Amino acid sequence: MGEMFKSAVVIGASGGIGAALVEALAGEGVAVRSFARSFAGADRLDLTDEPSIAAAAASLATPPDVVLVATGLLHEGDDGPEKGIAALDPVWLARQYQVNAIGPVLVAKHFLPAQPRTGRSVFAALSAKVGSIADNRLGGWYGYRASKAALNQLIRSAAIEQRRRNERSIVVALHPGTVDTPLSRPFQANVAADQLFAPGRAAVQLLDVLDGLRPGDSGRLWNWDSTEISP
Template sequence: MEMNSLPSGYRALVIGASGGIGSAVANALQADPGCGGVVRFSRRDDGLDLTDEDSVAAASARLSGGFHLIFCATGGLTIDGAGPEKSLKQIAPEAMMKQFALNALGTALVLKHFVPHLVRRERALMGFLSARVGSIGDNRLGGWISYRASKAALNQIVRTASVEVARTHPQAVVVPLHPGTVATSLTQNYAAGHARMPPDDSARALLGVLNKLRPEQTGRFFAYDGQPIEW
């Protein structure tokens, strides 16, 4: 995937680079002849814990120089063995809070500590993995309350941050992205009857969407096929 909207030699950072989608995104960027280098962070390889601000701040402090692209490919659907609820009676406060800690608070901490590493005077892209089920307007099936709500919170956090970022980074695009149903460990128990996209295909599609977005589209919610998703 060639990110031809970015300057030659652009630098990229992928957070969550050991996961199925994150590793595919990092590999696609690394293969781009226009890329000047990819920095990879993950919990598995670097001990980065997005629910711990000290951990996020320490990772940020290890960086130097500006980045033209930051992609956050983190998130959780089943956390510590607790999967998505099928009904109201299955809501468990501790499990719900863990969803918010990773999917929502983690996103906020990434924005707080990594936006300062975005280049200011050139085009800059920042994408966050969200999910279509985080759309309030598109919710027709119910269920999955904690995961849906945490992803809706992620969307609002990214949307709000994009307004602030636009003031200091006028050429920046900051967006939540729906990757599709991807063949990763996150979806393997919940994709019955649905085709799953290979991670490499999803990664190329997501980067293609980012590559085409304009600054006036910052803060909107897009799917891997480039179509906007309602909030």
């Protein structure tokens, strides 16, 4: 990564995967700017507050070669994945869309124009395999599945538009696998030990995926093992 990227932005840098991405990139000599809702001052970025997103993008000193949105919402307080349609709650649904789909595309709105107009650039947002409509065989998890599916479509549209600005740009969604973070912790019981990744390993795997992508791969959802996931 150090030879491919000189500067990076990580959004959601206080989370398990986000912090691991910052560490992995910095370890390769990449200059990293970190943002998170819990950070103060110019480093604060709240996905539900567009002015904070715009201010963060405006604060960049140099165009970032790579922007990584390492955020996601699966459960919060007493709310979590719906087991059936009877559990649907409009407020919780809207909250999931706000964080999982609307927030990341607002980041794209403000950060894609800040990226280089020439040369290889990457914008990647964490999505999820359960957002694949083709892969949905179990049902349930309505809000999370739907909000991630929406994110995948938004990424597709942003990729097409960004390609007109920079023909070597890459805009993708990434599935990190099941990572040992607070987001997945309540749902790890049935995950095989070799399929539960430490954040540091997940970060390296995701950066390896990005290393192998080319402009023709833009607009798609990629798995942690560099295979494409059907939308």
